[in-house]
Amino acid sequence: MRIAISADDERGLESVVSPHFGRCPYFALVGLEGSQVKAVTTVSNPFYGNHQLGQVPAFIHRQGAEVMLTGGMSGRAVAFFRQHGIEPVTGAYGTVRNALEQYLGGRLQGAAPCAESVTHGHRIPAPGEHEKDELGRLHEEAEILRQQLKEVTERLRRLEERER
Numbered sequence: 001m002r003i004a005i006s007a008d009d010e011r012g013l014e015s016v017v018s019p020h021f022g023r024c025p026y027f028a029l030v031g032l033e034g035s036q037v038k039a040v041t042t043v044s045n046p047f048y049g050n051h052q053l054g055q056v057p058a059f060i061h062r063q064g065a066e067v068m069l070t071g072g073m074s075g076r077a078v079a080f081f082r083q084h085g086i087e088p089v090t091g092a093y094g095t096v097r098n099a100l101e102q103y104l105g106g107r108l109q110g111a112a113p114c115a116e117s118v119t120h121g122h123r124i125p126a127p128g129e130h131e132k133d134e135l136g137r138l139h140e141e142a143e144i145l146r147q148q149l150k151e152v153t154e155r156l157r158r159l160e161e162r163e164r
Contacts, residue, residue, distance in 0.1 A: 001032045003103070004065035004086075005096045012040040013097040019071035022056045024048070028096045029063055035104050057081045069099050069108070078111045087111075093152070 006024035007015035018024030025048050031039035047055050057080035060068055068081055069092045081088040088111040092099035102108035
């Protein structure tokens with residue numbers, strides 16, 4: 001199995017998961033045999049900063065990935081990944097290693113459209129509309145990070161309650 005994970009840098013398993021798959025500078029590609037990591041490579045996102053609908057899912061498909069782990073993606077992206085036979089998974093955070101462990105342990109699964117996608121009613125933008133707007137990208141990434149912080153804070157609260 002091969003899993004693609006959106007990454008902020010080229011450090012492989014030690015990279016930080018990028019909060020949005022289409023706007024990440026790199027992808028960590030992890031080859032597995034069962035749950036054993038056999039290979040890790042990092043590739044640049046050729047569409048970083050400016051992509052059109054479907055380009056990134058098609059690129060990930062060409063990399064041979066069966067799963068795409070990321071912080072968030074639009075509802076359209078979820079559909080594109082599924083059309084390529086790739087399982088989209090959102091809600092990943094921390095390091096690539098952490099996201100991979102969460103996924104393999106069954107604690108990270110499913111895909112939901114990011115808040116901005118929901119806010120826009122899944123409207124299909126003109127090609128490159130969101131990607132060329134740096135302010136819009138930063139607002140979306142900040143919202144994803146707020147959601148992730150809320151989830152982590154809630155998990156921390158539950159763990160602390162268990163220890164009492």
